[in-house]
Amino acid sequence: MIEVQEQQNQLTPYIDQFERFEQDSELSPAHFLPIRKAAIARFAELGFPTNRDEDWRFTNVAPIANMVTSPASQRTAEVSPSDVSPFLYPELDGPLLVFVNGRYCASLSHTQSMPDGVRVLNLAEAISAGDPVIEEHLARHACYQDRAFAALNTALFEDGVVVHVSKGATPDKTIQVLFITSPESVATVAYPRVLVVADESSQVSIVESYASVGPGDYFVNSVTEVVAGANATVDICRVEHEGDNGFHIGSLHLHQYRSSRVQYHLMSLGGRLISHDVYALLDGEGIDCSLNGFYVVEGKQQVDNHLWVDHAKPHCDSREFFKGVLADQGRGVFCGRIIVREGAQKTDAKQTNQSLLLSDRAQIESNPQLEIFADDVKCTHGATIGQISEESMFYLQSRGLSKAAARNMLVYAFAAEVMATLKILPVKTKLEAELFSRLPRLETTSA
Amino acid sequence: MLEIRNLHASVEGKEILKGLNLSIKAGEVHSIMGPNGSGKSTLAQVLAGHEAYEVTEGEVLYNGKDLLDMESDVRACEGVFLAFQYPVEIPGVSTNYFLRAAMNSIRKYRGEEELDAIDFLQVVKEKTKIVEMDEGLLQRNVNEGFSGGEKKRNEIFQMAVLEPSLAILDETDSGLDIDALKIVAGGVNQLRRPDRSMLVITHYQRLLDFIVPDFVHVLVDGRIEKTGGKELALELEDKGYSWIEGAASTAV
Ligand SMILES: Nc1ncnc2c1ncn2[C@@H]1O[C@H](COP(=O)(O)OP(=O)(O)O)[C@@H](O)[C@H]1O
Ligand SMILES: [Mg+2]
Numbered sequence A: 001m002i003e004v005q006e007q008q009n010q011l012t013p014y015i016d017q018f019e020r021f022e023q024d025s026e027l028s029p030a031h032f033l034p035i036r037k038a039a040i041a042r043f044a045e046l047g048f049p050t051n052r053d054e055d056w057r058f059t060n061v062a063p064i065a066n067m068v069t070s071p072a073s074q075r076t077a078e079v080s081p082s083d084v085s086p087f088l089y090p091e092l093d094g095p096l097l098v099f100v101n102g103r104y105c106a107s108l109s110h111t112q113s114m115p116d117g118v119r120v121l122n123l124a125e126a127i128s129a130g131d132p133v134i135e136e137h138l139a140r141h142a143c144y145q146d147r148a149f150a151a152l153n154t155a156l157f158e159d160g161v162v163v164h165v166s167k168g169a170t171p172d173k174t175i176q177v178l179f180i181t182s183p184e185s186v187a188t189v190a191y192p193r194v195l196v197v198a199d200e201s202s203q204v205s206i207v208e209s210y211a212s213v214g215p216g217d218y219f220v221n222s223v224t225e226v227v228a229g230a231n232a233t234v235d236i237c238r239v240e241h242e243g244d245n246g247f248h249i250g251s252l253h254l255h256q257y258r259s260s261r262v263q264y265h266l267m268s269l270g271g272r273l274i275s276h277d278v279y280a281l282l283d284g285e286g287i288d289c290s291l292n293g294f295y296v297v298e299g300k301q302q303v304d305n306h307l308w309v310d311h312a313k314p315h316c317d318s319r320e321f322f323k324g325v326l327a328d329q330g331r332g333v334f335c336g337r338i339i340v341r342e343g344a345q346k347t348d349a350k351q352t353n354q355s356l357l358l359s360d361r362a363q364i365e366s367n368p369q370l371e372i373f374a375d376d377v378k379c380t381h382g383a384t385i386g387q388i389s390e391e392s393m394f395y396l397q398s399r400g401l402s403k404a405a406a407r408n409m410l411v412y413a414f415a416a417e418v419m420a421t422l423k424i425l426p427v428k429t430k431l432e433a434e435l436f437s438r439l440p441r442l443e444t445t446s447a
Numbered sequence B: 001m002l003e004i005r006n007l008h009a010s011v012e013g014k015e016i017l018k019g020l021n022l023s024i025k026a027g028e029v030h031s032i033m034g035p036n037g038s039g040k041s042t043l044a045q046v047l048a049g050h051e052a053y054e055v056t057e058g059e060v061l062y063n064g065k066d067l068l069d070m071e072s073d074v075r076a077c078e079g080v081f082l083a084f085q086y087p088v089e090i091p092g093v094s095t096n097y098f099l100r101a102a103m104n105s106i107r108k109y110r111g112e113e114e115l116d117a118i119d120f121l122q123v124v125k126e127k128t129k130i131v132e133m134d135e136g137l138l139q140r141n142v143n144e145g146f147s148g149g150e151k152k153r154n155e156i157f158q159m160a161v162l163e164p165s166l167a168i169l170d171e172t173d174s175g176l177d178i179d180a181l182k183i184v185a186g187g188v189n190q191l192r193r194p195d196r197s198m199l200v201i202t203h204y205q206r207l208l209d210f211i212v213p214d215f216v217h218v219l220v221d222g223r224i225e226k227t228g229g230k231e232l233a234l235e236l237e238d239k240g241y242s243w244i245e246g247a248a249s250t251a252v
Helices: A002-023 A033-046 A081-087 A123-128 A132-137 A148-156 A390-397 A403-419 A425-446 B040-048 B072-077 B095-109 B117-131 B135-139 B148-162 B178-190 B231-239 B242-251
Strands: A096-100 A118-122 A160-165 A175-181 A188-190 A193-198 A203-212 A218-228 A233-241 A246-256 A261-270 A273-282 A288-297 A302-311 A317-326 A331-340 A348-357 A363-372 A378-387 B002-011 B014-024 B029-033 B053-062 B080-083 B090-094 B166-170 B197-202 B215-220 B223-228
Touching: A002 A033, A002 A148, A033 A148, A081 A175, A081 A203, A096 A160, A118 A123, A123 A132, A123 A160, A132 A160, A132 A193, A148 A218, A148 A246, A160 A203, A175 A188, A175 A218, A193 A203, A193 A233, A203 A218, A203 A246, A218 A233, A218 A261, A233 A246, A233 A425, A246 A261, A261 A273, A261 A302, A261 A425, A273 A288, A288 A302, A288 A331, A288 A403, A288 A425, A302 A317, A302 A348, A317 A331, A317 A363, A317 A403, A331 A348, A331 A378, A348 A363, A348 A403, A363 A378, A390 A403, A390 B072, A390 B090, A403 A425, A403 B090, A403 B095, B002 B040, B014 B040, B014 B053, B014 B223, B029 B231, B040 B053, B040 B072, B040 B080, B040 B166, B040 B197, B072 B080, B072 B095, B080 B148, B090 B095, B095 B117, B095 B135, B095 B148, B117 B135, B117 B148, B117 B178, B148 B166, B148 B178, B215 B231, B215 B242, B223 B231, B223 B242, B231 B242
Parallel strands: A096 A175, A160 A193, A175 A203, A188 A218, A193 A218, A203 A233, A218 A246, A233 A261, A246 A273, A261 A288, A273 A302, A288 A317, A302 A331, A317 A348, A331 A363, A348 A378, B029 B197, B029 B215, B080 B166, B166 B197
Antiparallel strands: A118 A160, B002 B014, B002 B053, B215 B223
């Protein structure tokens, strides 16, 4: 009884936030209001997950559930160009969209250099304008029936990005999107939303970053939907730079059609709790799906990655390659489920999760799951958990490298394998440099 | 240059070196031979500063300084080099990057200027010739996927680059065919200098046909039981170790 009451108390502020959406026809035009209503109803039924839910066994979201949040978008924030510059890649001279507390910020963005065949819109405008891409795709791929956080986002998001690449367009510029939170004295919540639609034989490359300025508590609940049309090529790099008091629960819902190629990177570089789901539906023959991840946790941080790769059609390749460095009392969870549907013959699915523990108190739960309903398939998974090798340390030291230098070299080498797969060069260079500069701190926190 | 006195060392509580004495002067090449498990590698690892080996008694002076008091990287900076019996593979670190970091660490210690990538490459390319090593190996991760012979060559190549004053070679000949052996030994001979000493550990006399030592020592059960000139190696080849082992046990 008490528990039920507590649950109700946790949900009330969010359900209250919804009232605004029922009345606002800009945020909820007639065609979208039913979806919002269904989503909030579903959220109210599901409630926040607990450790009794299989997918949340190792992750405690009570700090989020108990956080009394107010919508970040309702607060004015002073964010200057110098606040956001650490999270940008100036060498990428394509469109840049910056969102502060979930709201589009025109003064920090520039969208002049829009390549031909690409539309980059802010979602709020696209929704109120009734853009056909919205009607066709928004909330059609991110299933919220069983996912409380996806339901919450669907009910309450206000703004975000729509990238639509038309048939055959192959823009040569990378699109940058940055969602920045500016936490204040009260805890805030923001609901970034991204929709990427790459039509047939088109190509697109996107960096999707999340970061914060300032020390306060906050919660980010994001949802990204990506549709890779037939024969399309999509490259997305997501970088999470959340602050020490930032909680981020996000998900990617990827729908791939025939012969499409998607390369996705999930770089989790900071945050109190970062939990990310990836649902990849391989819904056509000859698809290539590559999901890569790298995470660093220190202090009492936690990073979760849950991946579902659904091979629905034959002749598809999927690669999951996730590596993590866990220092201090950091925790990590990796759950990778590969589903091979009946008839999805010649599936080639490979999953790898490697963790490097830098302290005795760091922990990783690595949990591969295979569900295979076809007989002519190749599925492999491998999880390794290791520490810095004493023999390697001695070898390097015997050549004159100090203990710290030897250790840094080995940690960096561990990460290098994932970094090397980053195709967007300025992102690769910057993240490598950032990781390198963090190594000494990882060392001292773990000692 | 090196003075080992009454050295006792143990690993995991088991005593391996049991009072070892050895003195090496500048420019000398000493060979240590001995049966499997007699403690040859233990001696090499103790001199290089491996923390798993605990020195329980004795002292080691290197150029008059207490070697055992130094961290292993300081020993390297002071000019001690160990060619490993089993070189370690280091995935993700290129040979080139690793060796430049090592070289610059040593140069910094000595107050010399660090080398940039271009100058370093110049030095290194020259040194690959000493052991006829394929330059392509420089771009590969340290020892990863190297053949046994390539690993041993890589050790001598590193020695050539780092220019130590005391080189300890632990079974650098083992597992090499005669052609590779000649190349590796030839490399070592090119590195012989009046101010550089070498401790050549081997299980097989054959190496000493190519690297001719000034002294040969026989290590049995953690102690040097016999010392002689290069002809001692031939005698061991003929008679095996049992006559020394026998003498050692009767002496107890
Ligand atoms: N790291 C170690 N841990 C446990 N035992 C060891 C270790 N290194 C050497 N030993 C033991 O010490 C003895 C001497 O080994 P080693 O010095 O390698 O001999 P050698 O090189 O002469 O063949 C052997 O009995 C070996 O098993
Ligand atoms: Mg040995």
